[in-house]
Amino acid sequence: MTDTYRFIGKATLRKDATDIVTGNTRFLNDIKVADMLYGKVLRSPHPHAFITSIDKSRALKLTGVKAVLTWEDVPDWKGGTPRYTRVLDHKVRFVGDTVALVAATSEEIAREALGLIDVKYEVLPAVFEMEEALRPDAPQLYDEFPGNIVTPGVPFFGPKNLKEVVMGDVKKGFEEAEVITEGVFGYENIPNPMPPEPPGVIALWEEPNSATLWVSNQASYMDKITLFHVFDRKVQVRTIGGPCGGSYGSKFMSWQVQAHAVLLSRATGKPVKLVFTKEEHLAAFTLRPGSRMQARVGMKKDGTVTAISGKWLIDTGYYSMTTQSQVAVGCGEVQIAVRCPNWDLKPVIVCTNRNASGIVRGFGGQELKCALIPLLSLAMEKAGLDPLEFFKKNYVKPGDGYFWRDGIWYTYRGVDYTKTMDEGAKAFGWKGKWKGWLTPTSVNGAKRTGIGVGVHGNADIGEDASEAYVRIHPDGTAILFSCITEHGTGQRTNFVKMAAEVLQLPMERISVAPSDSLINPYEFGPAGSRGTYAIGSAVIAAAQDAKQKLFEIISPILGAEPSNLDTIDGTVFVRNNPGKRIPWKAIGIDRTITGYGRFEPDYTLSNCMMTFVEVEVDTETGKVNLLRVVNATDVGQIIDPPGLEGQLNGCLGSGGIDSALFEETVIDHKTGHILNANMIDYKWRTFSELPVIDNVVLETPFPSHQFHAVGVGEIATTPGPSAILMAVSNALGTWLHEYPVTPEKVLGALGKTAQKTKKPGAI
Amino acid sequence: MPAKDRKQVKIKSLEKHHISLIVNGQIYELDTGEGHGQVEPSHTLAHTLRETLGLTGTKVSCDSGSCGSCTVLIDEKAVLSCMTLTIECDKKNITTIEGLKDPATGRLDPLQQTFIDHTAFQCGFCTPGIIMSAKALLTENPSPAEEDVKEALSGNFCRCISHYQVINAIMALSKQAGQEK
Numbered sequence: 001m002t003d004t005y006r007f008i009g010k011a012t013l014r015k016d017a018t019d020i021v022t023g024n025t026r027f028l029n030d031i032k033v034a035d036m037l038y039g040k041v042l043r044s045p046h047p048h049a050f051i052t053s054i055d056k057s058r059a060l061k062l063t064g065v066k067a068v069l070t071w072e073d074v075p076d077w078k079g080g081t082p083r084y085t086r087v088l089d090h091k092v093r094f095v096g097d098t099v100a101l102v103a104a105t106s107e108e109i110a111r112e113a114l115g116l117i118d119v120k121y122e123v124l125p126a127v128f129e130m131e132e133a134l135r136p137d138a139p140q141l142y143d144e145f146p147g148n149i150v151t152p153g154v155p156f157f158g159p160k161n162l163k164e165v166v167m168g169d170v171k172k173g174f175e176e177a178e179v180i181t182e183g184v185f186g187y188e189n190i191p192n193p194m195p196p197e198p199p200g201v202i203a204l205w206e207e208p209n210s211a212t213l214w215v216s217n218q219a220s221y222m223d224k225i226t227l228f229h230v231f232d233r234k235v236q237v238r239t240i241g242g243p244c245g246g247s248y249g250s251k252f253m254s255w256q257v258q259a260h261a262v263l264l265s266r267a268t269g270k271p272v273k274l275v276f277t278k279e280e281h282l283a284a285f286t287l288r289p290g291s292r293m294q295a296r297v298g299m300k301k302d303g304t305v306t307a308i309s310g311k312w313l314i315d316t317g318y319y320s321m322t323t324q325s326q327v328a329v330g331c332g333e334v335q336i337a338v339r340c341p342n343w344d345l346k347p348v349i350v351c352t353n354r355n356a357s358g359i360v361r362g363f364g365g366q367e368l369k370c371a372l373i374p375l376l377s378l379a380m381e382k383a384g385l386d387p388l389e390f391f392k393k394n395y396v397k398p399g400d401g402y403f404w405r406d407g408i409w410y411t412y413r414g415v416d417y418t419k420t421m422d423e424g425a426k427a428f429g430w431k432g433k434w435k436g437w438l439t440p441t442s443v444n445g446a447k448r449t450g451i452g453v454g455v456h457g458n459a460d461i462g463e464d465a466s467e468a469y470v471r472i473h474p475d476g477t478a479i480l481f482s483c484i485t486e487h488g489t490g491q492r493t494n495f496v497k498m499a500a501e502v503l504q505l506p507m508e509r510i511s512v513a514p515s516d517s518l519i520n521p522y523e524f525g526p527a528g529s530r531g532t533y534a535i536g537s538a539v540i541a542a543a544q545d546a547k548q549k550l551f552e553i554i555s556p557i558l559g560a561e562p563s564n565l566d567t568i569d570g571t572v573f574v575r576n577n578p579g580k581r582i583p584w585k586a587i588g589i590d591r592t593i594t595g596y597g598r599f600e601p602d603y604t605l606s607n608c609m610m611t612f613v614e615v616e617v618d619t620e621t622g623k624v625n626l627l628r629v630v631n632a633t634d635v636g637q638i639i640d641p642p643g644l645e646g647q648l649n650g651c652l653g654s655g656g657i658d659s660a661l662f663e664e665t666v667i668d669h670k671t672g673h674i675l676n677a678n679m680i681d682y683k684w685r686t687f688s689e690l691p692v693i694d695n696v697v698l699e700t701p702f703p704s705h706q707f708h709a710v711g712v713g714e715i716a717t718t719p720g721p722s723a724i725l726m727a728v729s730n731a732l733g734t735w736l737h738e739y740p741v742t743p744e745k746v747l748g749a750l751g752k753t754a755q756k757t758k759k760p761g762a763i
Numbered sequence: 764m765p766a767k768d769r770k771q772v773k774i775k776s777l778e779k780h781h782i783s784l785i786v787n788g789q790i791y792e793l794d795t796g797e798g799h800g801q802v803e804p805s806h807t808l809a810h811t812l813r814e815t816l817g818l819t820g821t822k823v824s825c826d827s828g829s830c831g832s833c834t835v836l837i838d839e840k841a842v843l844s845c846m847t848l849t850i851e852c853d854k855k856n857i858t859t860i861e862g863l864k865d866p867a868t869g870r871l872d873p874l875q876q877t878f879i880d881h882t883a884f885q886c887g888f889c890t891p892g893i894i895m896s897a898k899a900l901l902t903e904n905p906s907p908a909e910e911d912v913k914e915a916l917s918g919n920f921c922r923c924i925s926h927y928q929v930i931n932a933i934m935a936l937s938k939q940a941g942q943e944k
Contacts, residue, residue: 014879017879017884019880020884020887020890020892021860021875021879022820022863022864022871023818023819023820023821023859023860023861023891024820024861026819027888029823032817194922195888195922196824196889196920196921197824197886198821198920243885243886243887245886245888246885246923248922277826348800395941441867468804486886487886488885488886488887488923490885536809643882644883645884645927645928646882646885646923646924646925646928649926649928650924650926651886651924652924653922653923653924654922654924678829679824679825679827679830679920680827680829685919686918686920687912687914687919687921687926687930688913688914688917690913690926690927751815
């Protein structure tokens with residue numbers, strides 16, 4: 001590395017560190033606003049029903065109840081893509097759907113009032129399975145979605161929004177293939193991202209048409225924009241973002257929670273707090289999409305993929321807000337990981353009577369890869385290919401290209417990740433441990449070990465626009481205006497670090513403005529892994545702009561050209577005569593200088609994460625132990641070492657590797673109820689069962705921004721799950737294709753139980 | 764506590780119409796009953812700490828005793844405050860995350876400092892609960908081995924996966940304690 005930095009790449013103190021360890025961090029539910037009421041939601045016990053009548057008179061008589069709202073009381077506000085899902089409807093479409101809203105002076109009273117609302121339903125037949133939902137005689141969720149197929153609607157990503165991967169000539173591709181495999185594969189266990197902080201909001205309606213919301217979200221500025229559309233573009237929305245107690249994508253959108261609180265505030269004239277219980281969080285807040293594909297792969301014996309065709313079914317639950325976008329990004333990402341000239345991959349988004357799908361780390365790509373890689377593995381086995389070599393060969397290289405989410409072809413101009421993969425393999429010891437397909441690495445009595453590898457990358461690192469201001473002050477301090485909330489990545493501090501490096505100002509002298517949409521410019525938010533490059537670029541540009549303006553003002557005072565000036569610690573000096581210097585206050589104590597920066601989307605760079613796993617399978621109990629994980633990536637330049645380590649270690653939780661081991665949402669297909677909507681029955685990793693994790697991080701300078709860095713946080717969860725299937729299959733000597741690999745399934749695969757695994761697998 | 768005894772405590776408390784809690788060294792006299800600002804028999808300690816006393820450093824996530832976010836100390840032992848009824852805490856000595864700082868100097872507890880030094884958090888929501896569990900461990904065993912730390916924190920949910928940095932943070936302190944001996 002030739003660049004030496006004062007702050008970048010150093011482990012610096014997170015701005016919020018002291019507040020976090022002292023309990024002073026004010027998460028949403030720690031805030032109280034004067035005169036605040038508490039909202040609660042009455043939820044449907046039926047997966048599909050018409051509400052024939054609601055009698056709220058008993059609830060309204062309860063002392064302390066200020067409003068009870070049903071579908072008859074509210075404006076025709078709608079969400080979803082297309083916008084067909086009413087905020088409150090006369091039809092309920094999943095167990096947990098909103099039937100009525102209550103605002104009361106206390107949470108207890110609001111909860112009691114729910115029990116006093118008398119609802120009559122006309123129960124309808126429900127459908128929970130994608131194939132069944134697609135049958136002509138299936139129950140129909142919406143008049144607008146005939147056949148339960150979700151239409152594209154107004155695409156988020158422009159008129160050519162990527163809807164499929166179709167190119168080349170698959171017929172010819174299969175003719176050229178030396179190995180062909182096909183089958184049905186899925187990733188349907190719906191792992192929940194399960195952030196510790198439940199979704200919640202405080203909303204204040206102000207007549208005639210504005211709403212202020214205190215939000216706990218990953219991208220607070222986007223709440224304003226989403227709600228503007230939900231509210232029929234007639235309401236001015238201000239969002240005030242605060243610290244977010246985990247999101248992992250899921251809290252990028254909370255429009256329903258937010259809309260419900262706004263409706264209650266509108267009805268009562270008071271601020272209303274609405275916070276989900278954990279059960280509501282797990283049963284009635286958005287889930288990961290279900291994914292299943294019937295596909296066919298053609299490959300040459302050297303690992304050249306000649307054709308991929310198939311139908312990809314995506315279960316979006318009872319509505320879709322972002323599923324089309326997830327499909328678009330997933331379709332883009334699959335081309336980044338698998339170089340293939342001939343594609344015919346057709347996604348179909350299906351709605352079913354379960355809770356809706358939304359954003360989760362992996363954003364479509366994880367759902368697609370977790371289904372496709374097992375199929376590719378079958379072909380690799382037939383061709384006798386080492387998966388590491390296959391991934392190295394097929395991962396995007398400079399000069400390759402892909403159709404990205406907007407339907408436009410981009411040529412990749414980033415680094416070659418072959419070295420990253422090699423370094424990861426070396427740290428893991430892949431060569432010594434790989435014994436061939438369906439061959440354990442070691443056998444020790446009933447215990448066998450096996451290894452697997454997966455890869456993922458995303459060109460979202462430069463997605464969407466960002467804007468920032470940096471305001472510098474004569475006293476040698478600065479404020480960064482960037483509408484970002486802290487949701488665990490440390491990025492609020494990292495952007496200060498970038499501004500500090502540009503301004504050569506100690507980080508303590510730079511603060512960040514609250515993430516209030518009223519004072520900050522446009523910010524898409526730290527979605528995907530876009531923070532470091534996209535948001536970072538806007539911040540860097542704003543700091544540079546401020547610095548330039550500063551030099552222009554100081555130039556005549558120091559008698560030097562602006563280009564010959566530099567700054568350090570709040571002092572401007574002449575480059576070739578450093579003794580000639582003057583503090584920032586020379587601009588005048590009655591002046592501030594504001595720099596503005598903007599990032600324009602750039603889809604020509606992609607990040608990469610390769611994950612190696614080693615498991616130990618107990619063939620007597622069926623238990624799979626994850627022994628070791630090695631993540632390999634290249635970030636261009638590390639911004640914050642401990643923050644990066646945390647993000648990479650995050651590969652386990654939030655619906656990552658553990659989604660292949662033990663995490664699943666269990667839906668009873670008879671009643672539509674989620675059977676494990678609590679943190680005892682939903683399994684999660686504890687401190688007492690931690691694998692060894694090693695993170696191999698390369699720093700090959702990227703053509704991104706001044707610090708040559710790119711983000712990787714989001715993608716840590718994605719390569720792992722399919723790697724686990726591979727590792728367990730290798731350990732057992734037989735294919736296991738269903739997530740998660742519970743002891744039951746392992747013993748089933750070994751023929752030790754009567755239970756048959758019916759679902760995915762090769763035909 | 765057997766159901767029979769619990770009933771007795773409840774009745775006793777209600778008869779008194781007030782209880783006293785010692786929270787972070789400060790005595791709070793609280794009325795019991797159903798009125799505004801009173802401690803109801805159904806109130807959990809987490810509820811009382813957060814809603815009645817305004818000590819929101821104690822976080823509630825699952826509210827059903829499975830995630831450890833609401834961990835506080837009662838007489839130096841880690842307790843899930845969402846599973847503890849306030850009326851059972853009469854005269855108990857309770858420490859919350861707000862009470863770890865030295866009240867006189869404002870200096871952070873070494874445990875808090877080591878969490879900062881090791882960036883032993885990401886979103887930070889579960890951090891107060893983890894720190895309180897760790898505090899109970901270190902009070903009981905100032906030089907825990909790594910396995911002891913894992914065991915002591917096995918009831919604390921962390922979804923960002925800061926476990927590794929948390930263990931490093933606590934072990935750094937454990938070593939210090941070992942050296943001081």
